[in-house]
Amino acid sequence: MTGREPAAAAQSPARGPAAESAPVVVLTSVSSDAHTWNLVFLQLLMEEHGAHVVNLGACVPDEEVLAACRENRPDLLVVSSVNGHGATDGARLARRLRAEFDRAELPAVIGGKLGVTGTADAEAIGSGLRQAGYDAVFQDADLDGLVSYLRLCAPATPRALEAGQ
Amino acid sequence: MTAEVDGAARVPGLRPLGEVVEAARRDGELVVQPRMGFSDPGLMARGLAATLGAAARVAGTLTLDSYTRLGDYTGARAALEAGVPLNGYPLVNHGPDATRRLVGAAIRQAAPHGAAVQVRHGSPLPLDIFTALVAAGLEATEGGPVSYCMPYSREPLAAAVDNWKAACDFLAGTAERGGSPHLETFGGCLLGQLCPPGLLVAVSVLEGVFFRQRGLRDISLSYAQQTSHEQDVEALAALRSLAAELLPDVRLHLVLYTYMGVYPRSRGGAYALLADAVETAVAGGAERLVVKTPAEAHRIPTVEENIETLEFAAAVAKRVRAAGPAAGAPDTGLRAEAAAIVHAVLELHPDVGQAMVLAFRRGLLDIPYCLHPDNPGRSSGFIDSQGWLCWGDVGGMPIRGGGGARRRAVTSAQLLEGLSYVQRRYDAAALPERHRELLGGAAAAERGTR
Numbered sequence: 001m002t003g004r005e006p007a008a009a010a011q012s013p014a015r016g017p018a019a020e021s022a023p024v025v026v027l028t029s030v031s032s033d034a035h036t037w038n039l040v041f042l043q044l045l046m047e048e049h050g051a052h053v054v055n056l057g058a059c060v061p062d063e064e065v066l067a068a069c070r071e072n073r074p075d076l077l078v079v080s081s082v083n084g085h086g087a088t089d090g091a092r093l094a095r096r097l098r099a100e101f102d103r104a105e106l107p108a109v110i111g112g113k114l115g116v117t118g119t120a121d122a123e124a125i126g127s128g129l130r131q132a133g134y135d136a137v138f139q140d141a142d143l144d145g146l147v148s149y150l151r152l153c154a155p156a157t158p159r160a161l162e163a164g165q
Numbered sequence: 166m167t168a169e170v171d172g173a174a175r176v177p178g179l180r181p182l183g184e185v186v187e188a189a190r191r192d193g194e195l196v197v198q199p200r201m202g203f204s205d206p207g208l209m210a211r212g213l214a215a216t217l218g219a220a221a222r223v224a225g226t227l228t229l230d231s232y233t234r235l236g237d238y239t240g241a242r243a244a245l246e247a248g249v250p251l252n253g254y255p256l257v258n259h260g261p262d263a264t265r266r267l268v269g270a271a272i273r274q275a276a277p278h279g280a281a282v283q284v285r286h287g288s289p290l291p292l293d294i295f296t297a298l299v300a301a302g303l304e305a306t307e308g309g310p311v312s313y314c315m316p317y318s319r320e321p322l323a324a325a326v327d328n329w330k331a332a333c334d335f336l337a338g339t340a341e342r343g344g345s346p347h348l349e350t351f352g353g354c355l356l357g358q359l360c361p362p363g364l365l366v367a368v369s370v371l372e373g374v375f376f377r378q379r380g381l382r383d384i385s386l387s388y389a390q391q392t393s394h395e396q397d398v399e400a401l402a403a404l405r406s407l408a409a410e411l412l413p414d415v416r417l418h419l420v421l422y423t424y425m426g427v428y429p430r431s432r433g434g435a436y437a438l439l440a441d442a443v444e445t446a447v448a449g450g451a452e453r454l455v456v457k458t459p460a461e462a463h464r465i466p467t468v469e470e471n472i473e474t475l476e477f478a479a480a481v482a483k484r485v486r487a488a489g490p491a492a493g494a495p496d497t498g499l500r501a502e503a504a505a506i507v508h509a510v511l512e513l514h515p516d517v518g519q520a521m522v523l524a525f526r527r528g529l530l531d532i533p534y535c536l537h538p539d540n541p542g543r544s545s546g547f548i549d550s551q552g553w554l555c556w557g558d559v560g561g562m563p564i565r566g567g568g569g570a571r572r573r574a575v576t577s578a579q580l581l582e583g584l585s586y587v588q589r590r591y592d593a594a595a596l597p598e599r600h601r602e603l604l605g606g607a608a609a610a611e612r613g614t615r
Contacts (some may be wrong), residue, residue: 055535
């Protein structure tokens with residue numbers, strides 16, 4: 001859709017404030033997903049837990065996610081999708097990601113409403129996505145799972161909430 | 166009468182949207198409109214006919230699918246060939262003849278005196294869609310270079326503005342050949358929630374001024390229901406007043422959208438929210454209301470659910486009007502805030518499209534919580550203890566924000582609370598007794614009396 005350079009996203013004001021030593025997280029949706037409230041929320045949540053978040057926004061083509069990973073060298077890639085296409089689009093993205101970065105180099109997690117049938121195929125979706133290259137899959141707003149994982153792979157002192165006020 | 170527009174006759178029985186709304190205004194009735202769209206032409210025809218035949222003043226809708234919104238006609242074709250239902254009507258893929266037949270048949274069947282039908286799309290680059298709808302003999306659509314670019318796409322704003330200019334020039338040009346094109350702004354909706362009304366009003370007016378500059382003369386300005394009836398009535402009054410100042414020479418009406426954020430899950434809560442939207446529309450002088458069905462929190466609604474919702478809204482409107490004129494809105498400075506933004510933007514450049522691009526670049530426009538790379542991203546909104554939507558931070562916009570709450574950081578928990586405020590409030594309260602009898606039976610009994 002657009003030839004925007006990844007640098008534009010990296011410099012965007014969507015990048016929240018954090019200390020220089022803060023772990024860097026690249027946060028993105030998948031190519032077909034126009035929802036953004038999930039991304040706005042996750043950025044705030046992860047910033048409150050001390051992360052420096054580069055938020056790529058809606059409808060991000062795979063190539064732009066990869067470019068942002070090359071550019072920012074994040075400690076974690078977080079993919080969030082709620083339009084029901086996350087299982088398909090997210091798996092494709094993971095296969096491309098793993099062709100370039102191995103799991104030790106760049107952990108990646110995905111979460112949200114990933115399929116169209118509710119909870120019926122959650123297990124199959126989870127194992128499919130882990131196989132495609134994700135280190136963890138969080139379905140149905142498993143925020144505690146995400147926060148624990150963030151601490152695990154990017155340990156940092158949680159920033160006091162007052163610091164942002 | 167058959168008007169020849171670029172060789173394509175207007176769909177028989179199709180009436181200009183502005184004219185249909187004007188007639189309803191004379192009769193003291195609210196026009197109600199669904200958001201319906203189906204990929205199967207047979208189902209779309211049946212749905213359009215059924216909604217046009219509801220016991221209400223209805224404007225018909227063809228909502229397009231998300232492949233078409235993104236200009237991915239190959240994706241739409243693949244889905245159609247595989248028999249996968251899309252989330253809307255693929256106007257470009259189905260082609261002008263099928264669409265003209267479908268709309269013509271629905272109007273002939275359900276609205277012997279004619280009806281207006283609007284194409285709803287969501288595209289930041291709508292030229293293909295405008296071309297396809299005119300070729301099919303349709304004339305009314307909606308959107309805007311800011312409102313369909315910034316919230317939902319990654320398209321650079323300047324590219325969206327250029328495409329919208331070409332699309333509007335083309336649509337306006339049909340008037341010279343006998344057409345009656347209508348265009349509605351989506352600027353009063355933006356991301357649907359947590360954007361203080363002053364900015365919604367400002368963007369809606371700016372997109373209306375943009376449409377006028379591109380030659381359109383039949384325009385509606387949108388505004389979406391937010392968190393407070395009083396504030397929304399004041400916003401509609403501000404919209405009307407700014408329209409009188411800046412769009413004095415066009416046929417114009419106001420359209421209110423039923424709440425577009427996280428919706429109540431309960432049927433009673435959903436209908437109570439819709440009933441409040443109707444009261445706001447009537448009190449604020451909006452002539453048209455885009456409804457939302459209780460099913461929309463869970464899935465794509467059926468045709469029958471759309472009809473029940475339209476008839477409920479019409480019945481509430483009738484009752485509210487019968488109760489006499491509502492109290493006017495107090496002026497808490499909303500109009501002044503919207504006017505300050507509009508005038509600051511218009512001063513940037515004589516070309517309104519260019520002015521809006523510059524305004525985002527310089528921070529004079531800044532949509533709260535919008536992640537688009539061209540959005541400054543410094544502003545925020547929150548809901549105060551009275552249920553009013555206020556500025557947490559106005560960023561670089563030329564307004565004060567009021568309430569003394571400047572630079573109020575929003576936490577993730579507060580954001581979630583704000584996003585679900587309306588859902589919680591309406592799910593907790595049942596549908597008021599006075600509206601309950603209007604559901605189902607009473608409205609259905611009225612059907613066919615028109």
